[in-house]
Amino acid sequence: MAETIQSTTNSKTSGAAGQAEGNFVARFFRATEIDTRMLGMIGALLIIWVGFHILTGGFFTDEGGLFLTPRNLWNLSVQTASVAVMATGMVLIIVTRNIDLSVGSVLGFTGMIMGVLQSRLLPELLGFDHPAIWIVALACGMLIGGLIGALHGVIIAFMGVPSFIVTLGGLLIWRGATWFVTSGQTVAPMDVNFRLMGGGTEGSIGATWSWVLGVIACLAIIAAIVNARHQRKRFHFPRRPVWAEYVLVALGCIVVLGAVYIANDYPWPEAIARRYAEANNIAWPEGGLFISQGIAIPVLMAIAVGIVMTFIATRLRFGRYVFAIGGNPEAAELAGIKTRWVTVKIFALMGMLCAIAAAISTARLNAATNAQGELDELYTIAAAVIGGTSLAGGMGSIAGAMLGALVMQSLQSGMVLLGIDSPFQRIVVGMVLVTAVWLDTVYRSRAK
Amino acid sequence: MTEQNTPLVEMKNISISFGGIHAVENASVDLFPGEVVALLGHNGAGKSTLIKVLSGAYKRDNGEIMINGETVDIRNPRDAKKYGIETIYQTLAVADNVDAAANLYLGRELQTKWGTLDDVAMEASTREVMGRLNPNFKRFKEPVKALSGGQRQSVAIARAILFDARILIMDEPTAALGPQETAQVGDLIKQLKREGIGIFLISHDIHDVFDLADRVFVMKNGKVVGHARTEDVTKDEVLGMIILGKVPPGATPGPGAMKVA
Numbered sequence: 001m002a003e004t005i006q007s008t009t010n011s012k013t014s015g016a017a018g019q020a021e022g023n024f025v026a027r028f029f030r031a032t033e034i035d036t037r038m039l040g041m042i043g044a045l046l047i048i049w050v051g052f053h054i055l056t057g058g059f060f061t062d063e064g065g066l067f068l069t070p071r072n073l074w075n076l077s078v079q080t081a082s083v084a085v086m087a088t089g090m091v092l093i094i095v096t097r098n099i100d101l102s103v104g105s106v107l108g109f110t111g112m113i114m115g116v117l118q119s120r121l122l123p124e125l126l127g128f129d130h131p132a133i134w135i136v137a138l139a140c141g142m143l144i145g146g147l148i149g150a151l152h153g154v155i156i157a158f159m160g161v162p163s164f165i166v167t168l169g170g171l172l173i174w175r176g177a178t179w180f181v182t183s184g185q186t187v188a189p190m191d192v193n194f195r196l197m198g199g200g201t202e203g204s205i206g207a208t209w210s211w212v213l214g215v216i217a218c219l220a221i222i223a224a225i226v227n228a229r230h231q232r233k234r235f236h237f238p239r240r241p242v243w244a245e246y247v248l249v250a251l252g253c254i255v256v257l258g259a260v261y262i263a264n265d266y267p268w269p270e271a272i273a274r275r276y277a278e279a280n281n282i283a284w285p286e287g288g289l290f291i292s293q294g295i296a297i298p299v300l301m302a303i304a305v306g307i308v309m310t311f312i313a314t315r316l317r318f319g320r321y322v323f324a325i326g327g328n329p330e331a332a333e334l335a336g337i338k339t340r341w342v343t344v345k346i347f348a349l350m351g352m353l354c355a356i357a358a359a360i361s362t363a364r365l366n367a368a369t370n371a372q373g374e375l376d377e378l379y380t381i382a383a384a385v386i387g388g389t390s391l392a393g394g395m396g397s398i399a400g401a402m403l404g405a406l407v408m409q410s411l412q413s414g415m416v417l418l419g420i421d422s423p424f425q426r427i428v429v430g431m432v433l434v435t436a437v438w439l440d441t442v443y444r445s446r447a448k
Numbered sequence: 449m450t451e452q453n454t455p456l457v458e459m460k461n462i463s464i465s466f467g468g469i470h471a472v473e474n475a476s477v478d479l480f481p482g483e484v485v486a487l488l489g490h491n492g493a494g495k496s497t498l499i500k501v502l503s504g505a506y507k508r509d510n511g512e513i514m515i516n517g518e519t520v521d522i523r524n525p526r527d528a529k530k531y532g533i534e535t536i537y538q539t540l541a542v543a544d545n546v547d548a549a550a551n552l553y554l555g556r557e558l559q560t561k562w563g564t565l566d567d568v569a570m571e572a573s574t575r576e577v578m579g580r581l582n583p584n585f586k587r588f589k590e591p592v593k594a595l596s597g598g599q600r601q602s603v604a605i606a607r608a609i610l611f612d613a614r615i616l617i618m619d620e621p622t623a624a625l626g627p628q629e630t631a632q633v634g635d636l637i638k639q640l641k642r643e644g645i646g647i648f649l650i651s652h653d654i655h656d657v658f659d660l661a662d663r664v665f666v667m668k669n670g671k672v673v674g675h676a677r678t679e680d681v682t683k684d685e686v687l688g689m690i691i692l693g694k695v696p697p698g699a700t701p702g703p704g705a706m707k708v709a
Contacts (some may be wrong), residue, residue, distance in 0.1 A: 133613055315564040317557050320546070327545035334505060334541050334646065335555035336526040394545035429528075 005382035031244040037388055037443065038400060044436075045407050052414030053173035064110040066417045074293060077263070078199040078364065080402075080409040081298035082107075082357040082374060087383040087401040088309040089350035092319075094384055095326040095344060097393035098156065100162035102170030103354050103380050106148055107373030108176040110351075111358035114185035115368025118194055125222035141355035148174065149351020171377065179370055188367035198363030199296035201272050207292035213300075214260035221252040256416045264292040298360045302402070305356060310398045312349075322346060326394035382429070383408050386436045390444075454517040456481045457533075457615055462501055462511035471497040473670045474703050476509075479615065479646040484637060485660035486649045488677075492672040495650050499617050502648075503535040504528035508636055515615075527556075530633060532614035536604045538540045544593035544600075549574040551592055552607045558675055563567040563578055581636065594702075598629035605636065616640060617648045622656055654690065668693045671704025 009136060029036055049067060058065020086103050093100045118137040126133060152170055156163045190197075196203040205213070225245055232239050240248075266292040267273070276291065277284050277358075313319035321342045325332040333339050357376075362368045387404030389396030411432060415425045455478040464472045472494040479485050485497045500506040502513065503599050504525040513520055528535070542551045549570045550709050558566040571588060578585045582602040592600055601621070605612035608616055618637075622630040636661055637647060649657045658664070658678060666673040666689040673689045676699035693706040 235571070317559065317565060320550060320554075320557060320565060323546055324543040324550070327543035328541065331541035331543050332554065333536065334503075334525050334535070335543075336524070336529055337555045392544075403632070 004086060007157070008196055010039040016061075023216045031241050031405075032246075034239060034248075037440075038403070040443070041387070041400065041403050041407065044245075045048075045410060046405065047412065048407065048410050049335050051418065052410070056417050067414055070262050072417070073262050074266040074296065076406070076409060076413050077299045078296045079413060081199075081296075081302040082361045082407050083365075083379050083383055083409065084354050084402045084405040085305045085357040085360065086350075086376065086380040087387065087405045088219070088305055088398045089346075089353040090380045090384040090388050091309075091387070091396040091398055091401045092322050092346045093163075094381070094389045094391060095322055095393060096302070096343060097329070097383075098343070098346075099168045099381065100163065100170075100347065101377050101381075102148075102351055103153065103350065103357075104373040104376035104378075105171045105174035106145060106351055106354040107358040107361065107376055108178040108370065109148070109181070110141040110145045110355040111362040111372045112181045112187065112368045112370075113144055113284065114138065114194075114355070114359060115190065116181055117141075117360055118191040119187050119189065122191075125382060129192050129195060133191045136199070137191065137194060138197075138355070138359050141358060142352045145351035145353075145355030147351070148350045150344055152351070153347030156347065157340035157343035173375075175370075178372075184370055186367050186369045192361055194359070195363050195366060196297050197301065197359050198361075198366065199298045200364070201268050201293065203297045203363070204263075204293040204295060205297065206294040206299070210260045210264055210292070210294035213295065215255050217256045218253040222249055223312070225249055225252075245394045257277070260295065263295045266293045267291055268293060270421055272353070294419045296362065301356065303361060306351065306398055306402050313378040313398055318345065323394060326393075379405070380410055382433045386433065388440065415426065450576055455479060455514075456483075456516060457502065457571035458513040458514040458517075459498070459502060460514070462498060462592065463509050464497060464501060465475070465509060466504060470670050472501070475667065475670070475672045477665050477672065477675070478703070479648060480644050482641055483663065484641055484647045484649060484661045486657040486664045487652065487667065488651060488654055488657070489673075490665035490690065491652055493652075493667040493668045493690075496619055497670075498667070499535075499619065499648060499650055502528065502615075503533060503617055504674050505535075528554075529611070531619065534611065534613035534615070535617040535619070536608050537619050542592050542600060542604055542607075545591050547591055547645070548578065548588055548595075548603050548606075551603055552577070552610055556611065565641075573610070574606070578602065581606050581609075582632070592685065596597075598625055598632075598704045601625060601629065601633070605633070609640065613645060615646050615648070617650070619650045620652070621649065622651075631655075654683055654686055665691055668704050672702035673704045673706075674699045674701045676700065 006119060010322070026047035029039075030254060037137060052067040054064035058282050090100060090103070114137045117140055122136060126136075136296045140172065148170070150168050152163075153337060155161050155166045192199075225248055229245060231237075236258045266348070268276070268289075270288055273289040273291050274284060276282075277289055282289070313322065321332065321337050321339075324335070324337065325339050325342060358373065361372060365372070383405035384396065384401040385391065385404070386407055387400030387402070388398065408429065412425060412430055415428060420428075455477040455647060458476075459478070460476050462469065462472055462475045462550075475494070475498050477485070477498070478489065482609045487499065489495045499636070500640060502522065504522045504527050507523060513522055519529055520527075522533075525535075529617065536675075543554060547553075548568070553570050556679065558569050560566045562628050569637045575588060578588075582599070585602060587595060587599070589656075592603060595603070605621075621633055625633065637649075640647060649661060661678050663675060663677050664686055665675040668688065668690065673693045674695040676686070676696070680698035682695055688694045689694065693704060695701040695705045
């Protein structure tokens with residue numbers, strides 16, 4: 001009896017303590033205005049990372065884990081880039097209650113076109129290794145991707161065929177068309193400058209420039225927060241407490257500089273470093289030469305795409321229309337928005353992003369193949385949905401989708417490190433997708 | 449004011465059909481500046497359809513629309529807005545995932561000189577308009593779906609009057625509102641009327657609109673039964689027009705009037 005009473009009081013006090021702590025946490029999030037949803041995703045990402053690190057022998061054994069190593073994280077960032085680029089466009093498509101199943105095939109097709117251009121057609125016109133080849137190839141790829149997307153958009157918006165069907169057709173058609181470009185032959189190698197978009201030793205910007213970009217990013221974070229505070233002050237909107245602003249600046253800068261540090265901590269492979277040393281008449285030191293990779297160019301491209309797409313989605317009329325159409329298509333139409341043209345533009349934009357993703361993945365493989373981008377449509381959609389884009393329309397964020405892409409890629413790459421068979425990898429990815437959306441549904445119904 | 453010669457809006461012999469069903473047949477209505485005209489009828493009588501022809505949501509099959517005596521061509525909502533016709537729909541037609549300012553300026557966003565959205569300017573004028581309309585409205589930063597029915601209604605009305613409407617169409621303006629909010633809308637209608645705006649009120653409930661309206665048009669089965677000045681007829685007589693199509697002596701019969709044997 002006495003014991004029972006004891007235990008009840010115990011649980012009471014611990015419950016009260018938990019509540020006080022919850023209040024502090026709640027207060028912290030309210031003050032910093034950090035989106036708890038986004039935070040949940042970052043938490044999930046950290047759990048995945050730490051989990052894989054432990055499973056591959058990290059923390060508790062002497063060997064050290066394989067996941068949280070500069071090498072793996074650097075590779076992870078490069079592997080994520082292609083799907084992350086497409087996920088930014090998929091957000092806008094899903095926000096307007098559409099879907100695009102053709103992105104993997106469009107990636108394959110534009111990749112093949114760019115491959116043929118740079119390895120067969122352009123060298124004849126401009127000369128081998130001409131510096132303009134990569135940009136001409138990329139521009140043509142984006143143009144063709146944009147036209148394919150616009151065609152999908154016109155059929156969806158003006159001919160009234162559901163986007164699911166149009167892009168399902170596109171999935172088959174463009175995969176087939178990819179084959180016809182070279183009758184199934186793989187095109188390789190890629191142009192020397194084009195290849196930089198795929199990352200790798202040459203496709204990274206090195207330690208110095210990585211630090212420069214990192215510092216610029218930190219200054220941009222500070223400027224953004226100061227500006228936001230200034231704007232709120234001008235219009236007498238409630239402001240965050242000053243300490244919260246400092247916390248946000250500190251968090252942002254730590255993440256940015258930490259990422260730069262990790263990228264710089266991954267050195268060139270020894271063979272390449274040795275060749276470089278020989279070419280530049282540097283004596284080979286005893287412990288080996290440590291040359292930092294720095295941030296990879298495809299990662300920078302993905303970040304740039306993310307910033308541009310966020311700007312389009314939040315600062316331009318077009319983005320406003322996209323969200324209004326997603327929220328209430330009828331109201332948008334009655335408000336005088338040319339909803340059909342907006343739909344066409346969204347799909348054209350998606351096509352162009354597919355071409356950028358194609359450039360990254362063909363450059364990384366140093367070849368354009370028939371199978372390039374297969375299943376990417378599903379990873380892209382999954383990234384957007386895990387990133388908080390609602391299939392009911394009207395809700396979604398670019399940053400969330402890119403984070404979603406990172407979550408998907410982390411799972412994949414972790415399972416590869418563990419040596420899990422690829423059929424089982426798919427099973428896991430599928431289950432994670434369903435679970436993530438279920439959790440999101442629960443969260444949203446609570447939020448209401 | 450109804451004695452003026454040129455009506456603000458004149459819709460002549462409008463017909464529109466969907467798949468062989470005549471939703472509106474040979475209907476004519478008119479509206480003068482500073483006048484409130486109620487369009488009454490049962491659900492499915494064709495009143496909303498007729499008015500959607502004016503607001504550009506539907507394209508008429510036949511007939512003519514004249515604004516200030518000039519024939520105009522209204523093909524879509526943008527055309528209608530060009531002639532100063534603003535509509536508040538029964539469904540409110542707001543994008544409820546964005547905030548009040550975004551809804552007020554939807555389709556007509558203010559832009560900075562760099563072509564980006566001028567959110568600050570839009571919010572400032574939203575605050576001004578909403579302050580005039582509904583001084584209690586404070587939730588400018590929240591998506592419209594977080595607002596109450598009355599607040600959403602004021603957002604929809606603010607959107608209509610923000611751009612100097614000359615002709616206002618209100619489809620069941622008080623259907624979603626409580627008694628106090630209904631009274632507010634009534635006051636607002638009187639205020640807009642004093643400013644010389646012509647207002648079409650559409651309702652299936654005569655009690656909502658009879659006291660506000662200067663004239664009533666009654667529709668039944670897609671045809672105009674007749675119209676009358678509210679001072680010349682009683683509510684019961686108008687009810688007779690709505691239910692039976694029976695035109696009282698104080699009203700002018702239309703093509704849909706019951707044929708007296």
